[in-house]
Structures are given as structure tokens and as C-alpha cells.
Amino acid sequence: MSDSTKPQDIDILKKLAAVLETRKSESADASYVASLYAKPDKMLEKIGEEAVETIIAAKNGEADKIIYETADLWFHCMVMLAQKGLSHEAVLNELARRFGMSGHDEKASRSK
Secondary structure (H helix, E strand, C coil): CCCCCCHHHHHHHHHHHHHHHHHCCCCCCCCHHHHHHHCHHHHHHHHHHHHHHHHHHHHHCCHHHHHHHHHHHHHHHHHHHHHCCCCHHHHHHHHHHHCCCCHHHHHHHHCC
16 A cells, blocks of 8 residues: 555445445345346446546546546446456455556556
């Protein structure tokens, strides 16, 4: 954790992950997240939709919309991770692994 990262920054991801886990046992009629779990293709479409909306907000330079759409994108990515049995910690660990590595070097390491 960097010096600028506050504990609540990580706590919100943990809290969200816990909620997403509980939604696995709920009815698709009672929970938006459960409805996404029930329709994995819809869940993936939502990630694409939110990515496009994030790009549009960034192109328009609208800071508040960039934040809002990025939150939607992260949320839907967290749903996908949970549905696949993966954790946000694994993503954070991958980012930590890449930290301090040149982007060019990281990209080259994937092609081996």
C-alpha cells in the first residue's frame, strides 16, 4: 500500500466484494447483481458499455462523469471477478507486480 493510499480505499473494495458474494445466493428478481450472475453475457456487455461510457466522458473532459463512469466500470468488473471466483486482491497483486516496471518491458514479457 502506498503512502497516499488510505485504509478505507481498500476497505471499500473488501466491502463491495463481500456484498457481491452474498448476492450469489439471491434471486435474480431481487438483486441486480444476482441478475448479472444469472446472465453472464449481459454482465460482460455491461462491462463493455461502461468502458465506452468512460471513454466518452474522458474524451469530453467531464471530470464528474469520468469518475461516475469509472466507478460503474470498476463495479461491473468486480461483479465479473466475483462471478468467476476471482478476487480484487489478485488484480491489486498484479498491479503491485508491475509497479516500477516499464510499460514497454511489461508488454514485452507477455509476448514470451
